[in-house]
Amino acid sequence: MGETIQSVERAAAILRLLASGPGRLGVAELARALGLPKGTLHGILRTLVHVGFVEQDGATGKYRLGATLLHLGSSYLDVNELRTRSINWADALAGRSRESAWIGTLHEGQVLVIHHVFRPDDSMQTLQVGTYLPPHASALGKVLLAHDPYGELPALPLRPHTKRTIVEPAALEAELDLVRTRGWAAETEELTEGEVAIAAPIKDSRGIVVGAIGIRGALERLAPDGPLHMEYVSYVRDAARAITRDLAR
Amino acid sequence: MGETIQSVERAAAILRLLASGPGRLGVAELARALGLPKGTLHGILRTLVHVGFVEQDGATGKYRLGATLLHLGSSYLDVNELRTRSINWADALAGRSRESAWIGTLHEGQVLVIHHVFRPDDSMQTLQVGTYLPPHASALGKVLLAHDPYGELPALPLRPHTKRTIVEPAALEAELDLVRTRGWAAETEELTEGEVAIAAPIKDSRGIVVGAIGIRGALERLAPDGPLHMEYVSYVRDAARAITRDLAR
DNA sequence: CAGCAGCGTTCGATATTGCCGAACGATCCA
DNA sequence: TGGATCGTTCGGCAATATCGAACGCTGCTG
Numbered sequence: 001m002g003e004t005i006q007s008v009e010r011a012a013a014i015l016r017l018l019a020s021g022p023g024r025l026g027v028a029e030l031a032r033a034l035g036l037p038k039g040t041l042h043g044i045l046r047t048l049v050h051v052g053f054v055e056q057d058g059a060t061g062k063y064r065l066g067a068t069l070l071h072l073g074s075s076y077l078d079v080n081e082l083r084t085r086s087i088n089w090a091d092a093l094a095g096r097s098r099e100s101a102w103i104g105t106l107h108e109g110q111v112l113v114i115h116h117v118f119r120p121d122d123s124m125q126t127l128q129v130g131t132y133l134p135p136h137a138s139a140l141g142k143v144l145l146a147h148d149p150y151g152e153l154p155a156l157p158l159r160p161h162t163k164r165t166i167v168e169p170a171a172l173e174a175e176l177d178l179v180r181t182r183g184w185a186a187e188t189e190e191l192t193e194g195e196v197a198i199a200a201p202i203k204d205s206r207g208i209v210v211g212a213i214g215i216r217g218a219l220e221r222l223a224p225d226g227p228l229h230m231e232y233v234s235y236v237r238d239a240a241r242a243i244t245r246d247l248a249r
Numbered sequence: 250m251g252e253t254i255q256s257v258e259r260a261a262a263i264l265r266l267l268a269s270g271p272g273r274l275g276v277a278e279l280a281r282a283l284g285l286p287k288g289t290l291h292g293i294l295r296t297l298v299h300v301g302f303v304e305q306d307g308a309t310g311k312y313r314l315g316a317t318l319l320h321l322g323s324s325y326l327d328v329n330e331l332r333t334r335s336i337n338w339a340d341a342l343a344g345r346s347r348e349s350a351w352i353g354t355l356h357e358g359q360v361l362v363i364h365h366v367f368r369p370d371d372s373m374q375t376l377q378v379g380t381y382l383p384p385h386a387s388a389l390g391k392v393l394l395a396h397d398p399y400g401e402l403p404a405l406p407l408r409p410h411t412k413r414t415i416v417e418p419a420a421l422e423a424e425l426d427l428v429r430t431r432g433w434a435a436e437t438e439e440l441t442e443g444e445v446a447i448a449a450p451i452k453d454s455r456g457i458v459v460g461a462i463g464i465r466g467a468l469e470r471l472a473p474d475g476p477l478h479m480e481y482v483s484y485v486r487d488a489a490r491a492i493t494r495d496l497a498r
Numbered sequence: 499c500a501g502c503a504g505c506g507t508t509c510g511a512t513a514t515t516g517c518c519g520a521a522c523g524a525t526c527c528a
Numbered sequence: 529t530g531g532a533t534c535g536t537t538c539g540g541c542a543a544t545a546t547c548g549a550a551c552g553c554t555g556c557t558g
Contacts, residue, residue: 003292003295003545004292004295004296004299005256005260005292005293005296005544005545006516006517006543006544006545007254007256007257007515007516007517007544007545008256008257008260008293008296008297008300009296009299009300011254011257011260012300012301012302013300015321016317016321018324018328019320019321019324019325020324022327022328023328024328026533026534026535027534027535027536028533028534028535036517036518037517037518037519038518038519038534038535038536039517039518039519039520039536039537039538040516040517040518040519042535042536042537043252043253043254043516043517044254044257044516046252046253046536047253047254047257047258048257050253050258051257051258051261051262052261052356052357053261060534060535061525061534061535061536062534062535064328065321065324065325065328066325067325067329067354067356067361067363068265068356068357069318069321069322069324069325070322070325070326070361070363070378070379071268071322071356071361071379071380071381072264072265072268072314072318072321072322073318073319073320073321073322073323073325073379074322074378074379074380075267075268075269075314075318075379076268076314076315076316076318076319076322077319077379078271079267079271079272079273079313079314080316087375105316107301107316107317107320108301108317112316112319112320114316114319118367121370126336127376127378129319129323129376130319130320130322130323130324130326131320131323132320252516254515254516255514255515255516255545255546256515256516256544256545256546275505275506276505276506276507277504277505277506285546285547286546286547286548287505287506287507287548288507288508288509288546288547288548288549289545289546289547289548291506291507291508292545292546293545295507309505309506310505310506310507311505311506
């Protein structure tokens with residue numbers, strides 16, 4: 001990797017900082033966080049405001065993310081080939097399983113949700129597109145980790161979300177082995193109490209895993225008598241295979 | 250407005266260009282579009298790739314938007330106060346009217362959709378958050394234009410979407426007068442054949458219109474016998490008033 | 499199969515560009 | 529009312545990003 005432009009990199013760091021914490025941040029706070037002079041930051045912020053990436057609160061003078069970013073983010077969804085090619089299959093998967101369907105990709109060591117179909121006949125759910133899921137505590141994440149050529153696993157912080165979250169590196173490694181051999185992943189109450197998820201890998205034309213598709217729903221529906229009902233696994237694997245076939249063309 | 254940083258502004262221009270057209274763009278295309286040397290653009294692009302705002306196609310070497318932007322865009326939704334405060338009311342509006350509910354803001358002369366609740370019991374709809382609606386051909390847009398202090402109206406291109414779209418500036422001005430006096434806007438088949446929309450203004454604590462909320466649905470449901478059924482107008486106006494009251498606190 | 503035109507990328511000289519730190523007024527809190 | 533902190537301004541300095549030409553490479557085309 002060659003040289004990069006200082007001011008652009010700093011602008012990106014500001015945007016990431018504004019995105020990480022909720023609410024607004026002031027020039028002084030940003031200056032302390034990045035270790036830069038206030039004046040320098042002010043100049044970058046002025047430019048970011050000018051292009052609409054950042055907005056300034058009229059009263060307090062503090063800064064927050066701008067509306068242009070929302071539009072850029074949704075434009076990314078149109079450009080993302082994996083998503084555009086798999087939307088119809090995700091709809092079908094949600095319809096057949098009567099559960100919410102999800103598509104994710106590995107991005108910066110986390111699972112980025114790039115598509116989300118609500119569970120049929122159940123609105124009042126919040127859309128999760130653009131949010132991150134923990135890779136070690138989600139079915140999508142297990143699939144992606146299991147086939148990740150770069151092996152981001154060792155650097156992962158295995159934060160517990162419920163008492164069933166896998167926090168032992170060895171245990172996770174064994175789980176990923178299982179995912180690799182049988183071709184799909186499950187997650188039972190490892191992220192949220194009472195919720196279960198299933199996922200399978202999506203491959204591109206070269207056979208490399210570029211994403212994962214799965215469903216998520218209540219324990220009592222997907223595994224009412226203990227073990228997962230295998231029909232749901234079939235739905236997910238069928239959808240994954242269909243998309244993989246689609247991408248090969 | 251004071252001086253702005255050249256490279257950051259150029260980086261933003263690149264992102265906007267990548268977002269406007271679908272698919273990928275090459276260094277040479279961008280250089281021609283922006284009137285800059287190839288070498289300069291390459292440096293900025295290298296930086297944008299490094300921060301994840303842009304991705305490069307391995308085979309062709311062309312550039313497209315990156316996944317980080319999706320996350321930044323969804324972070325904007327969390328930060329946006331208007332949206333977080335009105336989500337519950339939009340859900341209620343969709344439930345009561347049994348139609349899809351929408352919230353929008355004026356941004357760069359267009360209507361930016363910042364929230365969208367699907368019509369109950371009807372999945373298989375594509376989410377429109379982050380997309381733009383034409384202000385002169387949408388109920389949300391009419392509300393926002395009618396109360397826009399900056400008067401972006403004269404600069405608007407009144408592009409026709411159906412044969413009923415308002416394209417005469419004078420006619421639009423009269424329509425906006427109507428919106429102002431009666432406090433809500435309607436749009437009947439001016440954007441899409443067979444679809445009708447209603448919207449009302451959301452005001453902040455100072456009484457300034459900061460957004461609009463409305464519903465959109467099939468003509469045969471919202472106006473089966475010609476004129477709009479006024480119960481739908483009541484639903485929308487109630488929701489708008491409730492959010493306005495909420496923002497005042 | 500050769501030629502060419504276009505692509506993305508590299509590189510070093512140039513001076514333009516953006517960085518810095520101190521100083522300013524406004525605001526908030528004690 | 530005092531002090532501390534905020535966002536903002538400004539000018540000098542040099543680090544910094546820009547520029548244009550040159551380099552391989554790919555993929556057309558004659």
